[in-house]
Amino acid sequence: MKIGSVQFYKRLILTCIALMIIVPTGLCIHFAVKNSELNREVEALSLIKENIYVDEQWFASAKQTFFLDENKTEYSLEYQELYPDLYVERNEEMFDDVPNSVYLTFDDGPSPVTKDILKVLKEKDVKATFFVVYNDSSEAAELLREIAEEGHTIGVHSTTHIYSQIYSSVEAFLSDFEMTATWIEEVTGNKPEIFRFPGGSINIYNEGIYQTIIAEMLRRGYLYYDWNVDSGDAARFYSKYSIYNNVVKDIDKKDKAIVLFHDSLQKKGTLQALPDIIDSLKASGKTILPLTNQVKPITFSYIN
Numbered sequence: 001m002k003i004g005s006v007q008f009y010k011r012l013i014l015t016c017i018a019l020m021i022i023v024p025t026g027l028c029i030h031f032a033v034k035n036s037e038l039n040r041e042v043e044a045l046s047l048i049k050e051n052i053y054v055d056e057q058w059f060a061s062a063k064q065t066f067f068l069d070e071n072k073t074e075y076s077l078e079y080q081e082l083y084p085d086l087y088v089e090r091n092e093e094m095f096d097d098v099p100n101s102v103y104l105t106f107d108d109g110p111s112p113v114t115k116d117i118l119k120v121l122k123e124k125d126v127k128a129t130f131f132v133v134y135n136d137s138s139e140a141a142e143l144l145r146e147i148a149e150e151g152h153t154i155g156v157h158s159t160t161h162i163y164s165q166i167y168s169s170v171e172a173f174l175s176d177f178e179m180t181a182t183w184i185e186e187v188t189g190n191k192p193e194i195f196r197f198p199g200g201s202i203n204i205y206n207e208g209i210y211q212t213i214i215a216e217m218l219r220r221g222y223l224y225y226d227w228n229v230d231s232g233d234a235a236r237f238y239s240k241y242s243i244y245n246n247v248v249k250d251i252d253k254k255d256k257a258i259v260l261f262h263d264s265l266q267k268k269g270t271l272q273a274l275p276d277i278i279d280s281l282k283a284s285g286k287t288i289l290p291l292t293n294q295v296k297p298i299t300f301s302y303i304n
């Protein structure tokens with residue numbers, strides 16, 4: 001193609017037209033994207049501004065409602081002043097997790113089957129964790145002592161186990177917790193350091209209050225443990241086979257498992273399944289251990 005030929009000018013004109021279309025279109029797209037980015041930023045900034053406003057208002061009313069003496073330089077919430085002995089030492093730096101570990105936990109005891117559970121654990125040479133419910137009978141105290149003497153961990157579960165009552169306020173939770181914690185200490189001579197929330201740390205009864213309760217309990221040094229393996233023995237219908245399967249089926253996928261069982265007369269299937277569960281866990285190379293506050297907790301995640 002010769003410069004100056006008709007074909008040359010044709011190409012030149014076509015190229016110019018193409019450029020006249022492509023360049024403005026490209027610029028349009030670029031600025032449209034930029035514009036929407038800036039819009040989003042403005043929106044986010046105004047949201048933040050709104051939140052600051054709400055928080056300031058909340059803070060002013062909270063100060064009036066919850067905080068003690070206005071003249072104090074350091075404010076504390078009233079419930080923080082309750083039960084001055086309800087504190088334990090904790091050192092989060094010292095978490096000491098064992099790989100491939102399983103923690104068997106039993107809620108709601110002591111019960112008429114506690115003795116049998118202890119027998120199985122002893123035969124299999126395994127230590128577990130019991131999250132107990134307050135019981136003022138001498139039989140229950142005897143069982144509690146036996147659990148402790150056998151080297152298992154005892155944690156607080158509840159005094160009343162009535163969800164609507166326990167989760168009605170932070171004060172109600174502390175009062176329920178304190179009675180069982182004191183009972184455990186009086187009977188066994190050891191202060192419990194860990195606990196399990198009735199119904200798990202996040203449930204339909206404690207919506208709106210669980211963050212406050214968790215914060216207060218952590219401030220007092222207590223660690224709580226939910227579970228990542230549910231034996232399913234709380235369900236209305238179960239068999240020793242379903243309990244066994246629920247525990248062992250996915251256990252190999254977990255480097256650390258906290259298993260939920262119940263220690264209760266109605267849960268005989270748990271007792272029946274327990275020996276096979278322990279054998280199977282051992283056969284797959286798991287280390288079965290009791291919980292202590294040196295184990296990093298497994299907890300349900302916050303909804304927001």
Ligand SMILES: [Zn+2]
Nearest residue numbers: 107108198199
């Ligand atoms: Zn329970």
